Amino acid sequence: MKIIRVRAVHTAVSVFAFILLITAQISSAQSLKDVTDENCIQGDCIDGRGKLELSTPFGKGQYFGDFRDGEFHGRGRLEIPISFVEKAIYDGNWNKGIRSGRGTYWNGTGSLYIGQWRDDERNGQGTYFHNLPRWGENEHSEFWMKENTENYSGEFVDDNYQGKGIYRWADGRKYDGSFFANNKHGSGTFYFVTGVARTQVWNYGDFVRWD
Template structure:
Protein backbone atom coordinates (compact mmCIF):
# COMPACT_ATOMS: atom_id res chain seq x y z
CA UNK A 1 0.00 0.00 0.00
CA UNK A 2 1.53 3.30 -1.08
CA UNK A 3 -0.72 5.62 0.91
CA UNK A 4 0.82 6.13 4.31
CA UNK A 5 -2.01 8.07 5.94
CA UNK A 6 -3.80 6.67 9.00
CA UNK A 7 -7.10 6.92 7.15
CA UNK A 8 -5.71 4.68 4.41
CA UNK A 9 -4.47 2.07 6.88
CA UNK A 10 -7.77 2.13 8.78
CA UNK A 11 -9.73 1.85 5.54
CA UNK A 12 -7.62 -1.10 4.37
CA UNK A 13 -8.23 -3.04 7.59
CA UNK A 14 -11.97 -2.27 7.48
CA UNK A 15 -12.09 -3.37 3.85
CA UNK A 16 -10.38 -6.68 4.66
CA UNK A 17 -12.72 -7.21 7.62
CA UNK A 18 -15.80 -6.48 5.49
CA UNK A 19 -14.59 -8.86 2.77
CA UNK A 20 -13.77 -11.74 5.11
CA UNK A 21 -16.66 -11.51 7.59
CA UNK A 22 -19.04 -14.49 7.80
CA UNK A 23 -22.16 -12.37 7.31
CA UNK A 24 -20.85 -10.48 4.31
CA UNK A 25 -23.53 -11.77 1.94
CA UNK A 26 -26.41 -10.98 4.30
CA UNK A 27 -25.02 -7.53 5.10
CA UNK A 28 -24.59 -6.77 1.40
CA UNK A 29 -28.10 -7.96 0.58
CA UNK A 30 -29.62 -5.75 3.29
CA UNK A 31 -27.44 -2.81 2.19
CA UNK A 32 -28.66 -3.15 -1.41
CA UNK A 33 -32.28 -3.49 -0.38
CA UNK A 34 -32.03 -0.45 1.88
CA UNK A 35 -33.25 -2.07 5.11
CA UNK A 36 -30.25 -0.77 7.12
CA UNK A 37 -29.85 2.76 8.33
CA UNK A 38 -27.13 4.96 6.88
CA UNK A 39 -25.04 4.58 10.11
CA UNK A 40 -25.05 0.79 9.75
CA UNK A 41 -23.97 1.09 6.12
CA UNK A 42 -21.00 3.25 7.12
CA UNK A 43 -19.85 0.59 9.61
CA UNK A 44 -20.09 -2.23 7.07
CA UNK A 45 -18.71 -0.59 3.94
CA UNK A 46 -16.01 1.98 3.28
CA UNK A 47 -16.83 5.53 2.47
CA UNK A 48 -15.81 6.83 -0.95
CA UNK A 49 -13.06 9.00 0.58
CA UNK A 50 -11.46 5.98 2.26
CA UNK A 51 -11.55 4.04 -1.02
CA UNK A 52 -9.92 6.93 -2.87
CA UNK A 53 -7.13 7.09 -0.30
CA UNK A 54 -6.35 3.39 -0.68
CA UNK A 55 -6.19 3.36 -4.45
CA UNK A 56 -5.59 6.95 -5.56
CA UNK A 57 -3.50 8.97 -3.12
CA UNK A 58 -1.68 11.91 -4.62
CA UNK A 59 2.03 11.67 -3.87
CA UNK A 60 5.08 13.73 -4.71
CA UNK A 61 8.27 11.80 -5.51
CA UNK A 62 11.60 12.24 -7.29
CA UNK A 63 11.28 10.42 -10.60
CA UNK A 64 13.05 10.45 -13.96
CA UNK A 65 15.23 13.48 -13.31
CA UNK A 66 12.41 15.59 -11.97
CA UNK A 67 9.58 15.88 -9.47
CA UNK A 68 6.45 13.83 -10.10
CA UNK A 69 3.13 14.70 -8.46
CA UNK A 70 0.20 12.38 -9.00
CA UNK A 71 -0.95 8.84 -8.52
CA UNK A 72 1.57 6.05 -7.97
CA UNK A 73 1.57 2.32 -7.63
CA UNK A 74 4.60 0.36 -6.54
CA UNK A 75 6.76 3.49 -6.43
CA UNK A 76 6.23 4.42 -10.09
CA UNK A 77 3.72 6.78 -11.73
CA UNK A 78 0.38 5.16 -12.51
CA UNK A 79 -2.71 7.08 -13.64
CA UNK A 80 -2.94 10.86 -13.84
CA UNK A 81 0.14 12.85 -12.91
CA UNK A 82 2.53 15.69 -13.66
CA UNK A 83 6.32 15.52 -14.05
CA UNK A 84 8.32 18.74 -13.77
CA UNK A 85 11.90 18.35 -14.95
CA UNK A 86 14.96 19.74 -13.27
CA UNK A 87 16.28 20.81 -16.68
CA UNK A 88 18.66 17.86 -16.83
CA UNK A 89 16.41 15.37 -18.60
CA UNK A 90 15.88 17.11 -21.91
CA UNK A 91 14.25 20.05 -23.58
CA UNK A 92 10.90 19.88 -21.81
CA UNK A 93 9.92 21.39 -18.52
CA UNK A 94 6.59 19.76 -17.81
CA UNK A 95 4.54 16.70 -18.80
CA UNK A 96 0.93 16.50 -17.62
CA UNK A 97 -1.02 13.39 -18.50
CA UNK A 98 -1.57 9.69 -18.01
CA UNK A 99 1.03 7.15 -16.91
CA UNK A 100 1.17 3.37 -16.97
CA UNK A 101 3.90 1.30 -15.29
CA UNK A 102 6.06 4.42 -14.91
CA UNK A 103 5.86 5.38 -18.61
CA UNK A 104 3.83 8.03 -20.38
CA UNK A 105 0.83 6.18 -21.83
CA UNK A 106 -2.47 7.69 -22.94
CA UNK A 107 -3.45 11.31 -23.43
CA UNK A 108 -0.91 13.88 -22.30
CA UNK A 109 0.50 17.35 -22.89
CA UNK A 110 4.22 18.10 -23.04
CA UNK A 111 5.35 21.68 -22.50
CA UNK A 112 8.82 22.45 -23.85
CA UNK A 113 11.04 25.09 -22.32
CA UNK A 114 11.08 27.09 -25.58
CA UNK A 115 7.28 27.48 -25.61
CA UNK A 116 6.37 24.62 -27.96
CA UNK A 117 3.51 22.38 -26.80
CA UNK A 118 2.79 18.79 -27.79
CA UNK A 119 -0.71 17.45 -27.17
CA UNK A 120 -1.61 13.90 -28.05
CA UNK A 121 -1.31 10.29 -27.07
CA UNK A 122 1.61 8.24 -25.81
CA UNK A 123 2.39 4.56 -25.65
CA UNK A 124 5.28 3.15 -23.61
CA UNK A 125 6.93 6.59 -23.32
CA UNK A 126 6.77 7.21 -27.10
CA UNK A 127 4.52 9.55 -29.06
CA UNK A 128 1.89 7.26 -30.56
CA UNK A 129 -1.41 8.12 -32.24
CA UNK A 130 -2.93 11.44 -33.27
CA UNK A 131 -0.80 14.42 -32.29
CA UNK A 132 -1.05 18.22 -32.35
CA UNK A 133 2.22 20.09 -32.03
CA UNK A 134 1.94 23.83 -31.39
CA UNK A 135 5.08 25.84 -32.11
CA UNK A 136 5.87 29.01 -30.16
CA UNK A 137 6.01 30.84 -33.52
CA UNK A 138 2.27 30.28 -34.06
CA UNK A 139 2.61 27.40 -36.53
CA UNK A 140 1.00 24.06 -35.76
CA UNK A 141 1.38 20.52 -37.01
CA UNK A 142 -1.04 17.60 -36.95
CA UNK A 143 0.27 14.10 -37.63
CA UNK A 144 -0.28 10.44 -36.94
CA UNK A 145 2.56 8.78 -35.07
CA UNK A 146 3.56 5.15 -34.74
CA UNK A 147 6.08 4.29 -32.01
CA UNK A 148 7.60 7.75 -31.85
CA UNK A 149 7.80 8.46 -35.60
CA UNK A 150 5.40 10.28 -37.93
CA UNK A 151 3.52 7.80 -40.13
CA UNK A 152 0.53 8.41 -42.36
CA UNK A 153 -1.21 11.72 -42.94
CA UNK A 154 0.28 14.97 -41.74
CA UNK A 155 -0.78 18.62 -42.01
CA UNK A 156 1.25 21.71 -41.24
CA UNK A 157 -0.59 24.99 -40.71
CA UNK A 158 1.75 27.96 -40.96
CA UNK A 159 1.09 31.22 -39.16
CA UNK A 160 0.96 33.04 -42.52
CA UNK A 161 -2.04 30.93 -43.59
CA UNK A 162 -0.34 28.42 -45.89
CA UNK A 163 -1.12 24.75 -45.37
CA UNK A 164 0.99 21.71 -46.19
CA UNK A 165 -0.72 18.35 -46.72
CA UNK A 166 1.40 15.25 -47.04
CA UNK A 167 2.24 11.75 -45.93
CA UNK A 168 4.98 10.50 -43.66
CA UNK A 169 6.68 7.17 -43.36
CA UNK A 170 9.07 6.19 -40.59
CA UNK A 171 9.40 9.83 -39.51
CA UNK A 172 10.17 11.27 -42.96
CA UNK A 173 8.00 12.99 -45.58
CA UNK A 174 7.06 10.33 -48.12
CA UNK A 175 5.13 10.36 -51.39
CA UNK A 176 3.16 13.22 -52.87
CA UNK A 177 2.33 16.37 -50.99
CA UNK A 178 0.41 19.58 -51.53
CA UNK A 179 1.18 23.10 -50.40
CA UNK A 180 -1.75 25.52 -50.36
CA UNK A 181 -0.50 29.10 -50.03
CA UNK A 182 -3.49 31.30 -49.25
CA UNK A 183 -1.58 34.51 -50.04
CA UNK A 184 -1.02 33.42 -53.65
CA UNK A 185 -4.64 32.33 -54.01
CA UNK A 186 -5.97 35.60 -52.58
CA UNK A 187 -3.64 37.70 -54.75
CA UNK A 188 -4.80 35.88 -57.91
CA UNK A 189 -8.44 36.50 -57.01
CA UNK A 190 -7.86 40.20 -56.53
CA UNK A 191 -6.28 40.76 -59.98
Protein backbone atom coordinates in the same frame (compact mmCIF):
# COMPACT_ATOMS: atom_id res chain seq x y z
CA MET B 1 10.34 8.69 -20.01
CA LYS B 2 10.67 5.64 -17.81
CA ILE B 3 10.45 7.33 -14.47
CA ILE B 4 11.03 5.83 -11.09
CA ARG B 5 9.85 3.28 -8.63
CA VAL B 6 9.37 5.03 -5.31
CA ARG B 7 10.80 2.90 -2.51
CA ALA B 8 10.31 3.47 1.21
CA VAL B 9 9.31 7.08 0.81
CA HIS B 10 7.73 6.94 4.26
CA THR B 11 11.17 6.65 5.85
CA ALA B 12 14.43 8.33 4.93
CA VAL B 13 14.70 10.26 1.68
CA SER B 14 16.32 8.07 -0.95
CA VAL B 15 18.71 9.08 -3.68
CA PHE B 16 18.19 7.98 -7.22
CA ALA B 17 18.93 8.97 -10.81
CA PHE B 18 16.14 10.36 -12.93
CA ILE B 19 16.70 10.49 -16.68
CA LEU B 20 14.36 11.82 -19.31
CA LEU B 21 15.73 11.52 -22.82
CA ILE B 22 13.76 12.86 -25.77
CA THR B 23 15.26 11.39 -28.93
CA ALA B 24 12.57 12.25 -31.45
CA GLN B 25 13.85 14.03 -34.52
CA ILE B 26 10.84 16.32 -34.40
CA SER B 27 12.10 18.08 -31.30
CA SER B 28 15.35 19.28 -29.87
CA ALA B 29 16.94 16.43 -27.98
CA GLN B 30 16.64 17.25 -24.32
CA SER B 31 18.21 15.37 -21.45
CA LEU B 32 16.75 15.97 -18.01
CA LYS B 33 18.72 14.31 -15.27
CA ASP B 34 20.22 14.67 -11.86
CA VAL B 35 17.11 14.44 -9.74
CA THR B 36 18.94 13.69 -6.52
CA ASP B 37 16.27 13.24 -3.86
CA GLU B 38 12.60 12.42 -3.59
CA ASN B 39 10.17 12.80 -0.74
CA CYS B 40 6.50 11.94 -0.51
CA ILE B 41 4.96 15.10 0.94
CA GLN B 42 1.27 14.31 0.54
CA GLY B 43 -0.97 11.28 0.30
CA ASP B 44 0.13 7.79 -0.73
CA CYS B 45 3.08 7.60 -3.12
CA ILE B 46 3.11 3.79 -3.21
CA ASP B 47 -0.45 2.69 -4.00
CA GLY B 48 -2.83 5.59 -4.20
CA ARG B 49 -2.74 9.29 -4.97
CA GLY B 50 -0.01 11.53 -3.70
CA LYS B 51 2.51 14.28 -4.24
CA LEU B 52 6.19 13.44 -4.65
CA GLU B 53 8.73 16.23 -4.28
CA LEU B 54 11.80 15.92 -6.52
CA SER B 55 15.05 17.76 -5.83
CA THR B 56 17.27 18.90 -8.70
CA PRO B 57 20.28 21.23 -9.03
CA PHE B 58 17.83 23.83 -10.40
CA GLY B 59 15.34 23.59 -7.57
CA LYS B 60 12.31 21.55 -6.65
CA GLY B 61 10.13 19.59 -9.04
CA GLN B 62 7.15 17.43 -8.29
CA TYR B 63 4.82 14.70 -9.44
CA PHE B 64 1.21 14.85 -8.32
CA GLY B 65 -1.10 12.03 -9.26
CA ASP B 66 -1.73 8.32 -9.12
CA PHE B 67 0.75 5.64 -8.02
CA ARG B 68 0.76 1.87 -8.22
CA ASP B 69 3.55 -0.26 -6.76
CA GLY B 70 5.62 2.90 -6.31
CA GLU B 71 5.41 3.90 -9.97
CA PHE B 72 3.53 6.69 -11.72
CA HIS B 73 0.40 4.89 -12.90
CA GLY B 74 -2.92 6.42 -13.89
CA ARG B 75 -3.37 10.17 -14.19
CA GLY B 76 -0.63 12.51 -13.09
CA ARG B 77 1.36 15.66 -13.64
CA LEU B 78 5.16 15.83 -13.60
CA GLU B 79 7.08 19.11 -13.41
CA ILE B 80 10.88 19.10 -13.58
CA PRO B 81 13.14 22.21 -13.63
CA ILE B 82 15.50 22.24 -16.61
CA SER B 83 17.09 25.56 -15.61
CA PHE B 84 16.66 28.15 -12.89
CA VAL B 85 13.79 29.72 -14.84
CA GLU B 86 12.29 26.99 -17.04
CA LYS B 87 10.64 23.66 -16.35
CA ALA B 88 9.42 20.70 -18.40
CA ILE B 89 5.86 19.54 -17.80
CA TYR B 90 4.00 16.35 -18.63
CA ASP B 91 0.32 16.20 -17.71
CA GLY B 92 -1.55 13.08 -18.70
CA ASN B 93 -1.79 9.33 -18.44
CA TRP B 94 0.88 6.93 -17.18
CA ASN B 95 1.33 3.18 -17.30
CA LYS B 96 3.90 1.64 -14.96
CA GLY B 97 6.10 4.73 -14.95
CA ILE B 98 5.94 5.60 -18.64
CA ARG B 99 3.73 7.93 -20.64
CA SER B 100 0.84 6.02 -22.17
CA GLY B 101 -2.56 7.29 -23.30
CA ARG B 102 -3.33 10.96 -23.83
CA GLY B 103 -1.04 13.62 -22.48
CA THR B 104 0.45 17.07 -22.93
CA TYR B 105 4.22 17.59 -22.86
CA TRP B 106 5.98 20.96 -22.74
CA ASN B 107 9.76 20.66 -22.95
CA GLY B 108 10.43 24.09 -21.46
CA THR B 109 12.29 25.39 -24.51
CA GLY B 110 9.63 26.03 -27.15
CA SER B 111 8.19 22.63 -28.05
CA LEU B 112 4.72 21.38 -27.10
CA TYR B 113 3.00 18.08 -27.89
CA ILE B 114 -0.68 17.34 -27.25
CA GLY B 115 -1.93 13.89 -28.12
CA GLN B 116 -1.57 10.16 -27.77
CA TRP B 117 1.37 8.26 -26.26
CA ARG B 118 2.33 4.61 -26.22
CA ASP B 119 5.45 3.05 -24.69
CA ASP B 120 6.73 6.52 -23.77
CA GLU B 121 6.66 7.72 -27.38
CA ARG B 122 4.29 9.78 -29.47
CA ASN B 123 2.04 7.21 -31.11
CA GLY B 124 -1.40 7.84 -32.59
CA GLN B 125 -3.09 11.18 -33.22
CA GLY B 126 -1.46 14.32 -31.92
CA THR B 127 -0.25 17.84 -32.58
CA TYR B 128 3.34 18.99 -32.22
CA PHE B 129 3.99 22.73 -31.89
CA HIS B 130 7.48 24.14 -32.11
CA ASN B 131 9.29 27.47 -31.99
CA LEU B 132 6.84 28.75 -29.39
CA PRO B 133 8.21 31.78 -27.50
CA ARG B 134 6.38 30.53 -24.43
CA TRP B 135 3.44 28.39 -23.38
CA GLY B 136 0.76 29.48 -20.97
CA GLU B 137 -1.63 26.73 -20.00
CA ASN B 138 -5.22 27.63 -20.88
CA GLU B 139 -4.03 30.82 -22.59
CA HIS B 140 -5.08 29.65 -26.05
CA SER B 141 -7.16 26.73 -27.27
CA GLU B 142 -5.54 23.91 -29.19
CA PHE B 143 -7.61 24.95 -32.23
CA TRP B 144 -6.32 28.53 -32.06
CA MET B 145 -2.74 27.36 -31.75
CA LYS B 146 -3.10 25.07 -34.77
CA GLU B 147 -4.23 28.00 -36.90
CA ASN B 148 -1.71 30.56 -35.64
CA THR B 149 1.58 28.77 -34.99
CA GLU B 150 3.92 26.43 -36.84
CA ASN B 151 2.86 22.86 -36.14
CA TYR B 152 2.24 19.34 -37.37
CA SER B 153 -1.10 17.70 -36.67
CA GLY B 154 -1.84 14.12 -37.59
CA GLU B 155 -0.54 10.61 -37.13
CA PHE B 156 2.61 9.68 -35.21
CA VAL B 157 4.49 6.38 -35.15
CA ASP B 158 7.36 5.90 -32.68
CA ASP B 159 7.86 9.66 -32.22
CA ASN B 160 7.82 10.34 -35.98
CA TYR B 161 5.38 12.14 -38.24
CA GLN B 162 4.04 9.12 -40.08
CA GLY B 163 0.77 8.60 -41.92
CA LYS B 164 -1.71 11.33 -42.77
CA GLY B 165 -1.04 14.78 -41.42
CA ILE B 166 -1.08 18.53 -41.92
CA TYR B 167 1.98 20.73 -41.53
CA ARG B 168 1.10 24.38 -40.97
CA TRP B 169 3.19 27.53 -41.03
CA ALA B 170 2.31 30.59 -38.97
CA ASP B 171 1.88 32.70 -42.12
CA GLY B 172 -1.03 30.56 -43.33
CA ARG B 173 0.70 28.10 -45.65
CA LYS B 174 0.05 24.43 -45.08
CA TYR B 175 0.74 21.00 -46.52
CA ASP B 176 -1.92 18.30 -46.22
CA GLY B 177 -0.71 14.86 -47.18
CA SER B 178 1.31 11.77 -46.32
CA PHE B 179 4.44 11.54 -44.19
CA PHE B 180 6.98 8.85 -43.43
CA ALA B 181 9.70 9.11 -40.77
CA ASN B 182 9.21 12.89 -40.45
CA ASN B 183 9.43 13.42 -44.22
CA LYS B 184 6.78 14.21 -46.80
CA HIS B 185 6.22 11.02 -48.74
CA GLY B 186 3.63 10.38 -51.43
CA SER B 187 0.96 12.76 -52.61
CA GLY B 188 -0.27 15.85 -50.81
CA THR B 189 -1.76 19.28 -51.30
CA PHE B 190 0.17 22.48 -50.68
CA TYR B 191 -1.88 25.56 -49.82
CA PHE B 192 -0.35 28.96 -50.51
CA VAL B 193 -1.07 32.00 -48.35
CA THR B 194 -3.39 33.24 -51.10
CA GLY B 195 -5.52 30.11 -50.75
CA VAL B 196 -4.37 28.61 -54.05
CA ALA B 197 -3.88 24.84 -53.72
CA ARG B 198 -1.62 22.57 -55.77
CA THR B 199 -0.88 18.87 -55.54
CA GLN B 200 2.68 17.80 -54.86
CA VAL B 201 4.39 14.42 -55.02
CA TRP B 202 7.26 13.59 -52.64
CA ASN B 203 9.60 10.63 -52.24
CA TYR B 204 10.99 10.23 -48.70
CA GLY B 205 11.48 13.97 -48.30
CA ASP B 206 12.64 14.68 -51.85
CA PHE B 207 10.33 16.76 -54.03
CA VAL B 208 9.30 14.89 -57.20
CA ARG B 209 6.82 17.09 -59.06
CA TRP B 210 3.77 19.29 -59.08
CA ASP B 211 0.58 17.67 -60.35
